Amino acid sequence: MTQSVESLVRETVDAVRPLDKAYQLAEWDSAVSGTPEANQRNQDAQAAWMRFWADRNLYAQARRLHDGRAAKDPLLARQLKLVYLSSARNQQDDATIDELTRLEADVRAKYVNFRGSVGGKERNDNEIEAILDKSKDSAEVREAWEASKQVGAQVAESVRQLARVRNAAARAQGFRDHFQRSLTLDEIDENELLSLFADLESATRKPFQALKDRIDGLRAAHFGIPRADLRPWHYGDRFFQEVPQLGDVDMDGLFEGKDLVALATATYDGLGLEVRDILARSDLYARPGKNQHAFCIHIDREGDVRTLNNLVPNQRWASTILHELGHGVYDKYIDRDLPWMLRQPAHTLSTEAIAQLMGGLTSEPAWLSGILGMSRRDASRLSAQARDHERAARLIFTRWCMVMTYFELAMYADPERDLDTLWWDLVERYQLVHRPEGRRQPDWAAKIHIALAPVYYQNYELGFLVARQFEDRIQRTAGGIVGQKKAGRWLLERVFKPGAKEDWAGHVLSATGEALNPKYFVRAVS
Ligand SMILES: [Zn+2]
Numbered sequence: 134m135t136q137s138v139e140s141l142v143r144e145t146v147d148a149v150r151p152l153d154k155a156y157q158l159a160e161w162d163s164a165v166s167g168t169p170e171a172n173q174r175n176q177d178a179q180a181a182w183m184r185f186w187a188d189r190n191l192y193a194q195a196r197r198l199h200d201g202r203a204a205k206d207p208l209l210a211r212q213l214k215l216v217y218l219s220s221a222r223n224q225q226d227d228a229t230i231d232e233l234t235r236l237e238a239d240v241r242a243k244y245v246n247f248r249g250s251v252g253g254k255e256r257n258d259n260e261i262e263a264i265l266d267k268s269k270d271s272a273e274v275r276e277a278w279e280a281s282k283q284v285g286a287q288v289a290e291s292v293r294q295l296a297r298v299r300n301a302a303a304r305a306q307g308f309r310d311h312f313q314r315s316l317t318l319d320e321i322d323e324n325e326l327l328s329l330f331a332d333l334e335s336a337t338r339k340p341f342q343a344l345k346d347r348i349d350g351l352r353a354a355h356f357g358i359p360r361a362d363l364r365p366w367h368y369g370d371r372f373f374q375e376v377p378q379l380g381d382v383d384m385d386g387l388f389e390g391k392d393l394v395a396l397a398t399a400t401y402d403g404l405g406l407e408v409r410d411i412l413a414r415s416d417l418y419a420r421p422g423k424n425q426h427a428f429c430i431h432i433d434r435e436g437d438v439r440t441l442n443n444l445v446p447n448q449r450w451a452s453t454i455l456h457e458l459g460h461g462v463y464d465k466y467i468d469r470d471l472p473w474m475l476r477q478p479a480h481t482l483s484t485e486a487i488a489q490l491m492g493g494l495t496s497e498p499a500w501l502s503g504i505l506g507m508s509r510r511d512a513s514r515l516s517a518q519a520r521d522h523e524r525a526a527r528l529i530f531t532r533w534c535m536v537m538t539y540f541e542l543a544m545y546a547d548p549e550r551d552l553d554t555l556w557w558d559l560v561e562r563y564q565l566v567h568r569p570e571g572r573r574q575p576d577w578a579a580k581i582h583i584a585l586a587p588v589y590y591q592n593y594e595l596g597f598l599v600a601r602q603f604e605d606r607i608q609r610t611a612g613g614i615v616g617q618k619k620a621g622r623w624l625l626e627r628v629f630k631p632g633a634k635e636d637w638a639g640h641v642l643s644a645t646g647e648a649l650n651p652k653y654f655v656r657a658v659s
Pocket residue numbers: 456460485488
């Protein structure tokens with residue numbers, strides 16, 4: 134039976150659209166309430182969505198038409214490609230889908246409900262982060278850090294099992310493992326990615342070493358201990374993925390008593406982008422049972438965009454809400470006249486690029502004066518430190534991305550290997566953090582992405598690179614982002630409106646006139 138591309142795309146969209154919306158809504162409900170019923174509904178909605186895309190006939194038709202280049206019109210060809218990729222990503226039998234959704238729901242519930250125990254008291258993630266960030270007591274940060282890892286032991290065996298099941302599905306499709314399959318079906322070339330990461334590793338090695346050396350001096354002084362005694366709990370957060378306090382000025386102090394929602398609104402107003410509707414639908418503050426992370430979700434591809442945050446007035450959350458709203462404006466301003474399949478960002482990494490660009494503004498002098506309301510003199514005094522902070526953040530996160538990406542590469546190559554040791558080998562190599570002596574715990578499993586957002590982290594790094602390339606063009610076009618309506622228009626026209634008309638690489642080329650080029654990022658961190 135042959136089918137035309139038009140009818141395949143139309144029938145697919147008609148069938149998947151309600152399933153997609155139901156799944157997004159269930160995801161949202163489960164994140165805001167965390168009740169077993171909501172988690173169950175989310176699991177069911179996810180399974181229904183996955184079953185739709187798992188349909189073998191759909192996959193066979195899409196693949197045949199795609200491989201035969203049956204679509205001549207570029208928009209139709211792109212829709213067909215996305216149908217093909219979605220069905221290819223979900224080619225697994227019912228037993229596999231059941232096992233994946235059960236395992237994922239089980240570990241998700243454990244992460245969401247996890248509270249580490251410090252000093253005999255239950256602490257949520259924000260409280261543990263606050264201790265790691267602020268305390269000067271080595272014993273206290275160690276206890277908080279160890280508490281934050283307790284969830285690892287609770288989920289490790291399920292995460293390993295998830296890797297086995299994902300690998301089996303990948304191999305059934307002819308891929309080496311889940312890592313290779315994920316990248317390929319995500320339109321990322323594995324060899325190109327690994328060679329790019331190797332280049333980035335060598336380009337960032339010296340600057341990171343110098344930064345780490347400076348950080349070690351400051352952290353040792355902060356705790357009043359010798360440098361040689363520094364261990365993973367001394368770096369200000371659970372994974373050393375963010376910048377610990379570097380100078381005299383406490384950035385968090387700048388946000389005390391500030392209304393982060395008002396600051397975010399003013400930031401986007403300055404670009405001529407409206408976020409009040411997104412904020413009105415968002416869930417902004419911490420509550421028991423609620424997901425402790427942050428994300429943005431587009432429920433229906435018709436403008437019902439929401440963000441979830443757990444705002445407290447500090448620098449991290451000021452930056453996080455700008456980040457999530459960056460995803461939000463991208464989703465919101467995609468051309469609504471595009472076919473449904475194309476009403477999404479070009480790629481996860483493309484929307485991450487915008488989110489990072491926006492989240493990074495809290496370190497910019499123009500933001501500190503124009504939005505936060507510091508005097509120009511104070512803002513410029515702080516600007517050197519703010520720029521230093523932003524550069525440090527990029528370097529630290531790049532090295533952390535390497536730990537995550539190389540860990541996943543190795544974990545999917547062999548889930549049975551000694552992952553506990555592998556984790557600390559990578560942390561020592563890329564982050565230059567000394568492993569805790571004698572520790573035998575699945576600390577890798579305490580990172581939620583490894584379980585629930587597998588083979589995702591490379592998107593953050595690629596997003597960094599794209600963000601700097603966009604920033605370079607915005608700088609040339611509008612002279613900056615903060616308060617620049619021209620910058621907002623550039624983003625709207627060149628980045629947001631086209632949706633998924635092109636793949637991410639084509640999108641970068643169309644938007645900036647140049648293929649992805651890491652030089653803008655390397656220049657910014659060197
Ligand atoms: Zn993001």
